[in-house]
């Protein structure tokens with residue numbers, strides 16, 4: 001990775017208040033190897049079974065190995081497919097986005113399997129071997145060569161190869177090990193879109209550029225207007241380079257088509273979000289008169305260049321919506337010889353964060369509830385403001401511990417594993433702790449925060465204290481029940497992360 005690229009990544013990460021669901025941030029990485037608790041095997045209505053040497057998922061068997069780290073509660077989410085439920089907020093939003101893409105041009109793929117190869121998820125997209133996304137602390141591995149897709153881009157190359165239409169839209173569940181809080185959940189949903197043009201269909205580059213530009217007129221108009229800030233040049237030699245296979249007018253035409261397409265999506269979605277807020281009496285007429293405001297930011301992805309993120313001004317802050325860019329030519333050319341002559345754009349957007357804003361849903365766990373008081377509030381094709389049925393009391397429990405002294409990097413964390421947070425020779429990765437807490441507390445865990453850390457001046461040992469906030473979405477928890485869970489969490493941290501409880 002070049003120094004410039006690293007700088008862009010870091011500044012982009014620093015700018016964000018909430019971690020982005022796109023692969024832009026450089027994260028610290030672990031040395032820990034976590035033993036996944038395989039005590040629970042799938043019950044009869046589960047889609048998986050965990051055997052001593054293999055995992056069977058939807059009747060297909062995968063040998064397990066030292067990379068295997070996918071826990072049962074994550075596998076249980078595989079059949080849920082919230083994006084396919086027409087009256088679920090995730091399904092409603094999916095349909096609104098789809099309405100912006102004529103099906104004559106954009107094929108729909110909404111049921112692609114979540115278990116993919118590392119070749120699909122990473123290699124086909126040009127992820128470097130040391131990219132943090134490949135790490136066991138960020139990704140759920142079924143085994144060394146098989147993962148739960150971490151993004152819908154995992155299907156790009158297959159779609160470029162197989163799809164006959166010039167464009168496609170994918171919606172799917174994706175999986176990432178992550179922090180626990182109101183806006184992060186290890187399973188979420190993304191939509192991927194792409195559009196390509198084949199040089200072979202045009203007599204010259206000028207004709208190709210004219211056709212792409214002309215096609216911008218075919219983007220369906222929206223009833224909502226937006227103000228767009230796009231302060232950067234369409235490409236930049238260091239920060240956001242043009243690809244060697246593209247002329248400047250070609251890349252600029254593709255970028256303009258991409259940007260106008262996505263501006264239409266955002267206008268439609270956030271125009272409707274505003275309407276829902278007005279109907280709920282949450283917006284005053286003066287604020288509704290302002291046009292929606294969006295802005296383009298330069299970004300970096302291994303599989304597009306130039307690349308951008310799109311943000312919308314919402315509730316007094318910039319909210320990051322999606323990542324996109326001009327498809328890296330090697331992604332196309334290695335997908336198929338017939339794609340050698342193609343160029344185009346791709347984008348990926350996370351549905352949960354947008355649905356939270358659109359429907360006024362305060363906690364990401366609510367999407368997973370089976371409580372009728374939640375589900376019955378929503379109907380197909382309708383955007384309405386969520387009416388919280390109750391908020392049960394929180395219960396806070398702290399856990400403090402000394403970090404272990406580092407020894408040799410654990411086996412199974414290879415070149416793709418990378419370095420963890422080093423503190424005086426001690427290593428620790430927060431996602432491993434999150435996974436343990438989530439594995440035991442499940443959806444009763446609302447939030448996990450680091451509240452204190454220090455290094456002992458004499459022993460140089462480091463201590464951390466985390467506050468776990470337990471709260472059910474559906475009922476009041478008893479103190480005894482929470483104490484019980486907390487005790488299991490403490491024991492598991494001691495056993496699996498080798499920390500010393502304080």
Ligand code: PHE
Nearest residue numbers: 022023151153323324347348
């Ligand atoms: N797959 C990327 C992510 O999840 C988003 C993306 C898709 C970016 C397509 C560019 C093009 O972070």
